[in-house]
Amino acid sequence: MKYFNFKKIGLAIVAILVILQFVRPTKNEGLAFTENDISHFDSVPDNVKKILETSCFDCHSNHTVYPWYTNIQPIGLWMQWHVNEGKEELNFSEFKTYKPKRQKHKFEEIIEMVEEQEMPLSSYTLIHSETKLTSEQLNSLVTWAKIEFDKVKVPTE
Template identity: 55%
Template sequence: MLKKIIYVLIAALVIIQFIRPAKNVAAGPFPNDISTKFAVNDNVASILKEACYDCHSNNTKYPWYAEVQPVAWWLADHVHEGKSELNFSEFAGYTAKRQRKKFNEIMDEVKEGKMPLKSYTVIHTKAKLTEEQKNALYKWCEESLATLPPAEPQQQSDNTKSEHK
């Protein structure tokens, strides 16, 4: 009985190797890339490319193990989730309000050590950010935020509006 279970598991592992998720690979240039609206110096561009773009852009560099199932499914889901949260290839197309929010989130996540993810930096050791790199990203985010139009004032609530009529 145990032998049959092992054979079934092996057969299942072989079969799932033929079921592949779509890869996040697109040829640029990307018209809404962050660099089309915000100044990105070479140092920051290098940091973003090494530590962020695999999960937060339209072009992921896949390692060899991305060809093995079920790892490829996990990576595809991870990249999809990362891009839905922040996509540097589409950043210039975001509203000013969303750009402001994302720059602030980048600063918070990097400062708190939440990004790049530990699960990513274990294998991609070059993605581990030094204090100098974190400071460079933080400064770049602040400088980029300063180029955005001021935030719109909070709109009055519906209750306040109706009282003034």
């Protein structure tokens, strides 16, 4: 008994991949820095700004730098999914528009995610090794987020 026709399955996979190439996800190519970005919320030390730009902005701002291979599907679709998810949770380009309660909570999350090395995503740092945080960068980022966390005053209802 023959269960699999490998030739047919192979052709089907090739056909799907070819069709997928016509899918063009909408890209995240707005401006990273606007009047509402994190640096307009509070001044951000240069070294921290650099870390955010290099290691976080691709998924947490209005501007993603797309490497050439993201034009190949399903890589591009997979990347876009992460960008959309990441931006929805935290967008440094729009940070100033968040309510104080949300801002405070986001700083708390940043401290936690960065300390536990959950961000930037490991699937991402694997390909973009330059975005992986050194222990020094990790400390700078967490120290900054802690200061900002303390600064945000949430009005009591």
